[in-house]
Amino acid sequence: MARRKSTRLSSVGKIEPAQLTLTFKSEVSPAGIPIRSIIDLSQCASLANRRFYRQGLNWGVAGIKILSVSSGQAWTYKLPNTWVMANAWKKSMSTWAKMNREALAEAPSVKPRFLDFKVFMDSIHHTAGFAGNLLPMTISQAGGLVSPAVVGEWESSKMFIPDTTSATGQAYDRELIAVGGNYPGPGASGMNAVSLIEGYSASRLLPAVLDPNAPDDAALVDGPFPENWISATFNEGTQQTDDVIDVMITENNIAPYPFENDGAHFDTMYPGGANQLVGLQNHDVSNIYSTSATTSTGVARIKGGSFPCGLIAIDWIPDVASNIIIQVDLIPGSHRGYLAEPMQDM
Numbered sequence: 001m002a003r004r005k006s007t008r009l010s011s012v013g014k015i016e017p018a019q020l021t022l023t024f025k026s027e028v029s030p031a032g033i034p035i036r037s038i039i040d041l042s043q044c045a046s047l048a049n050r051r052f053y054r055q056g057l058n059w060g061v062a063g064i065k066i067l068s069v070s071s072g073q074a075w076t077y078k079l080p081n082t083w084v085m086a087n088a089w090k091k092s093m094s095t096w097a098k099m100n101r102e103a104l105a106e107a108p109s110v111k112p113r114f115l116d117f118k119v120f121m122d123s124i125h126h127t128a129g130f131a132g133n134l135l136p137m138t139i140s141q142a143g144g145l146v147s148p149a150v151v152g153e154w155e156s157s158k159m160f161i162p163d164t165t166s167a168t169g170q171a172y173d174r175e176l177i178a179v180g181g182n183y184p185g186p187g188a189s190g191m192n193a194v195s196l197i198e199g200y201s202a203s204r205l206l207p208a209v210l211d212p213n214a215p216d217d218a219a220l221v222d223g224p225f226p227e228n229w230i231s232a233t234f235n236e237g238t239q240q241t242d243d244v245i246d247v248m249i250t251e252n253n254i255a256p257y258p259f260e261n262d263g264a265h266f267d268t269m270y271p272g273g274a275n276q277l278v279g280l281q282n283h284d285v286s287n288i289y290s291t292s293a294t295t296s297t298g299v300a301r302i303k304g305g306s307f308p309c310g311l312i313a314i315d316w317i318p319d320v321a322s323n324i325i326i327q328v329d330l331i332p333g334s335h336r337g338y339l340a341e342p343m344q345d346m
Contacts, residue, residue, distance in 0.1 A: 018337025019048040024134040024326040025145050026316055034075070034315035037134050038125050039328065040154075041310030044136045047149040051336065055118045056093065058346045059310040060339035062329040064284075064302035071290040072318035074300055077280035079121060079178050079308040080272045086346040088200035088270075089308070092176065093117045093343070096157055117157050119176040119196065121311050122280055123184035126177050126193045130154050134326070145325070159194065178309070181274030197273040280313060290319075304329075308346060 022044050029035040041061075042053040066074050079085055096117055104111050120126040135148035160171040174194045177184070182194045271277040286300035316324045333339030 015332050015334065016337040018045070018330075018332070019136075020330045020332060022048060022136045022328045022330070023139065023145070024328070025137060025148075026134065026314070026323045026326065028321055028323045029072075029316045029318050031318060031320050034317045036124060036128075037314045037316070037324075037326065038121065038128065038132060039312040039314075039326070040130070040133050041307065041312070041328070041330070043130070043133060043154050043310075044149075045310075045330075045338065046154075047152065048136050049337070052114055052116075053310075053336065053338075053340075054116050055309050056089070056116070056343040057310055057335070057340040058343055059307045060331040060333065061304045061307055061312075062331050063304040064312070064314075064329070065327040066286065066288065066300045066302065066314070066316075067298060067325040067327075068288050068316070068318065068322055069290070069298065070318050070320045070322040071288055072316060072322070072324075073285065073287050074302070074324065075285050075315040075317070076283040076302050077121075077313040077315075078283045078305070079311055080277075080281040081306060081308065082271060084197060084200070084270045085178065085272060085308060086343070088196040089119075089178070089343050089346075091200050091203065092119075092196045096159060096176075099160065114153070118155065119157065119178050119309065120193070121313055122177050122180050123190060123193060125311075125313070126175060126184075127189055130156060178311075179272040179279055181278075195273065197270050201270045201273055283307075283312075304331075308343065310340070 022039075022041075024037070024039060026037040027035050040055065041059045042055040042057055045053045064076065100111075100115070118130075120130075125132075131151075133154075135151060137148045138146045140146050156175045158173045158175055160173050162171045173192075175192055176196060177193045178196050180195050180198075182198045183191045184193060184195075185191055269276040272279070272281070283305060284302045286302055288300045289297055312328070314324075314326060316322075331339035335341070
């Protein structure tokens, strides 16, 4: 009888097959005027591999390559890699999940199989909608790009917020943007969006103005300062302790970041919200040149990194009207073939 081959070692660390290079084509941008391209890696990986990838992943990207027949500048953006963004996403997702659980308790059989928490990057992305996302393409033998993948269902998440002013108790629905202010406008579409970061900011307590908040009952007394100040620091003295305590009370007791606008209105001013470092995080900027005298003729390489929710925005500003080809190189890993971690672990 033939000996069965052990599969224990071969199964350890096995990485599932997955498409690691995704190719896209942007719209044509007029000369000097940027047109934004949005890539949702979870949506594209779902199409390229015919399997469901949740948007709530922090994707690892090896690098991005941009090609163009004309010269221009490419700006690449992503959601902020900050604890504020991570916690805002977690709290918003938890609120959305609780809302769904309470509703589904009345009708558990209607829960959709592919229910997922999906958000827009910002108000620009929200206005364009998921229908404006770039979709992966293939390259033909002749070197041309074949039509993009046929899109499946990729719906944005909605919060249903009760209208306390309504006698009927009706609720209004709002879609979610990651950064910027609530109800960014203009128009009805803009009023239909709420911000993860602003929602998180408004739901938290303000920090104490003074921390520690101690009474001002110590006085600072100036004295001679010796040349050998390190040794003299530990000379015996009756006032030294009082001086140190006074500094502890009066300095470094207010946060190094702003958390109020004026005496009447308080705002935590979280980065990425409506009032502090507004907008997406700039990931990289590169130039493409059309002449052979430069080292980046027709191509620019964007550094890799981690992209929260797998969302990438690229603004192409050409010298003459043109589009760009975008290639995103992903990293093999243990999450269904990719290096990606749940947003809960960010």
